[in-house]
Amino acid sequence: MQVPSLRFPGLVIAAFLAITCFDISTGLEHWPFGSYPMYSLLYSDQLTWLRFYGVTDRGEVPLRGERDFAPFDEARLIMALQRLEGAPAANQKLTAALGNLMQLYNRAAARRRPASPPLRALRLYTVRWPLQPGVTGTEAPRERSLVAQANRDDNRDEAAP
Amino acid sequence: MIPAFTQPSRAEDLAWVRVVSYSLLFAIYLPLDDRAWTQVSPVFWMPISFFRFLPGPPRNAALIGALEILWKASLLTSAIGLLSRASMLTAAALGYFLLGLPNCFGKIHHLDGFPVVLLIILAVSRCADSWSVDRAMRRRQIPNDRKSAAAVSWQYGWPIRLAQALFLLIFFAAGFSKLRQSGFAWMTAANMRSIWLGELFTHIPPTRIGSYLAQSPGLCRFAAVSTVIIELSALPALFFRRLRVLTLVALLGMQTLIALMLGVYFTPHLAGYALFLPWHRYAKFCATRRARHGLCLS
Numbered sequence: 494m495q496v497p498s499l500r501f502p503g504l505v506i507a508a509f510l511a512i513t514c515f516d517i518s519t520g521l522e523h524w525p526f527g528s529y530p531m532y533s534l535l536y537s538d539q540l541t542w543l544r545f546y547g548v549t550d551r552g553e554v555p556l557r558g559e560r561d562f563a564p565f566d567e568a569r570l571i572m573a574l575q576r577l578e579g580a581p582a583a584n585q586k587l588t589a590a591l592g593n594l595m596q597l598y599n600r601a602a603a604r605r606r607p608a609s610p611p612l613r614a615l616r617l618y619t620v621r622w623p624l625q626p627g628v629t630g631t632e633a634p635r636e637r638s639l640v641a642q643a644n645r646d647d648n649r650d651e652a653a654p
Numbered sequence: 655m656i657p658a659f660t661q662p663s664r665a666e667d668l669a670w671v672r673v674v675s676y677s678l679l680f681a682i683y684l685p686l687d688d689r690a691w692t693q694v695s696p697v698f699w700m701p702i703s704f705f706r707f708l709p710g711p712p713r714n715a716a717l718i719g720a721l722e723i724l725w726k727a728s729l730l731t732s733a734i735g736l737l738s739r740a741s742m743l744t745a746a747a748l749g750y751f752l753l754g755l756p757n758c759f760g761k762i763h764h765l766d767g768f769p770v771v772l773l774i775i776l777a778v779s780r781c782a783d784s785w786s787v788d789r790a791m792r793r794r795q796i797p798n799d800r801k802s803a804a805a806v807s808w809q810y811g812w813p814i815r816l817a818q819a820l821f822l823l824i825f826f827a828a829g830f831s832k833l834r835q836s837g838f839a840w841m842t843a844a845n846m847r848s849i850w851l852g853e854l855f856t857h858i859p860p861t862r863i864g865s866y867l868a869q870s871p872g873l874c875r876f877a878a879v880s881t882v883i884i885e886l887s888a889l890p891a892l893f894f895r896r897l898r899v900l901t902l903v904a905l906l907g908m909q910t911l912i913a914l915m916l917g918v919y920f921t922p923h924l925a926g927y928a929l930f931l932p933w934h935r936y937a938k939f940c941a942t943r944r945a946r947h948g949l950c951l952s
Contacts (some may be wrong), residue, residue, distance in 0.1 A: 501778070502659075502809065502812050505775070505778055505816070506659055506812060506816050507777070509771070509820060510816075510819070512821075513823050514823075516827070517823065517826070517827045517830055520831065520834060520835075522702070522762060523700045523703060524732040524754060524757060524762055524767055525703075525750070525753075525754070525766070525767035525770035525771050525772070526763065526767065526829050527763050527767055527827070527829040528827050528830075529763055529766060529824055529825075529827040529829065529831055530828075530831040530835065531826070532832070532849055533667060533832040533834075533835040533836060533844055534835055534836060534848075535836045535838070535839055535840060536845055536848035536849050536852060537848060538844065538848055540848070540851075540852045540855055541858070542855065542856060557858070559791070563690055564687075564688070564691055564694070564756065564902035565694075565759070565760075567856055568761060568763075568856065568857070569756070569759060569760050569761040569763065570760065571856070572760050572761035573698050573759060573760020573761060574760075576700065577697070577698075581776075586697050589695055589697040589896035590695060590697050590698060592671065592695075593694065593697065593698070594692075595692070597690075597693065600693070620853055622890045624847070624851040624852055625793065626847070626851075626869040627865070627869065628851050628854065628856025628865060628870055629853075629862060630853060630855050630859075630862075630865070630867050636701070639780045645827060645831075646709060
């Protein structure tokens with residue numbers, strides 16, 4: 494009877510376990526392996542987040558990742574923007590990002606039934622909520638400050654002072 | 655479990671894992687549509703892993719759509735064991751690409767990593783030696799083919815045990831990350847409460863349980879300590895069968911609560927939990943039925 498070689502499975506087992514253990518011990522990510530650091534930081538009693546507001550003829554309306562900027566979800570979109578904020582040439586990158594997000598929004602809005610009106614401008618704010626017992630997630634932010642804005646006509650951003 | 659990688663298993667056990675895993679992943683990822691990523695600006699392109707070798711984000715929506723159809727078809731053909739090796743390699747390669755692509759736009763979501771690892775392990779295993787269309791066709795061509803569903807070899811055991819080990823290590827990694835990044839301070843009521851309440855603003859949870867439970871400091875502290883203990887117990891659970899059962903039940907319960915309270919859905923991990931179900935018992939049950947009804951697929 495032929496005895497199958499242990500070499501290949503042995504290599505696969507060793508490699509997969511080695512990458513997994515390396516990522517766990519170093520905190521690095523080698524997708525699809527990783528250190529799974531979700532929710533591992535300490536959270537304060539205030540939430541600071543980035544939030545989009547669309548400017549329509551009726552004023553500002555809050556926008557959410559999943560609903561308004563598909564294929565982005567809220568967590569991925571905000572993390573991406575935070576990384577752009579910290580990147581070199583952040584202003585240009587944020588301008589391009591907001592221009593693109595406005596296109597994504599307007600495309601999705603045109604497909605809705607009834608269609609939502611296109612945005613005149615898209616504003617990105619840093620917002621803050623106190624996280625006290627009893628909050629439901631529907632409260633307006635306690636503070637907010639403008640980070641960037643894209644306009645329908647010129648797509649120029651106006652960074653907050 | 656780790657020393658048991660070379661312990662023999664039945665071909666049928668691994669075949670069941672193949673059928674269940676690919677079927678589950680097909681059902682879970684049927685709605686997947688990556689085509690919209692071709693409309694996202696390259697400014698968001700932050701490639702990970704092997705995606706760094708691409709010149710930039712993919713821009714051809716039709717190509718992505720075709721790859722998605724091919725991938726989903728390969729998951730189905732892998733499940734039934736048709737053109738098994740080619741199907742499984744295609745499922746693994748395209749799974750890596752299609753599930754990894756969204757992670758190149760700013761953030762890695764830790765939902766799809768394990769399914770890709772599972773697809774790779776199955777693709778290089780002998781999981782189509784039993785309960786497959788290929789096997790049935792070969793048997794028709796070579797009636798005295800000696801391989802059978804009852805064949806026992808270590809080759810049918812290591813893929814299951816490796817996938818189980820990697821699945822449990824995911825949770826140990828999550829618990830270990832919390833202690834490494836934040837220490838024991840992570841296990842305080844204030845931290846847990848902030849996580850629960852913060853997610854009400856950043857996600858769309860299906861319930862307001864988080865808001866309600868966050869009013870009890872004792873419950874927050876209990877949940878924080880329990881979370882870390884349950885996650886860390888995944889490492890010893892590799893070696894102790896009884897602890898493994900307890901840990902898996904607790905992890906499944908925890909992920910269900912996370913879905914209800916935080917709106918974060920770990921649905922792809924169902925394929926991981928399924929690895930621990932006693933498929934040999936179901937196989938025995940099916941073998942009995944097969945003998946009774948005179949079926950001979952395997």
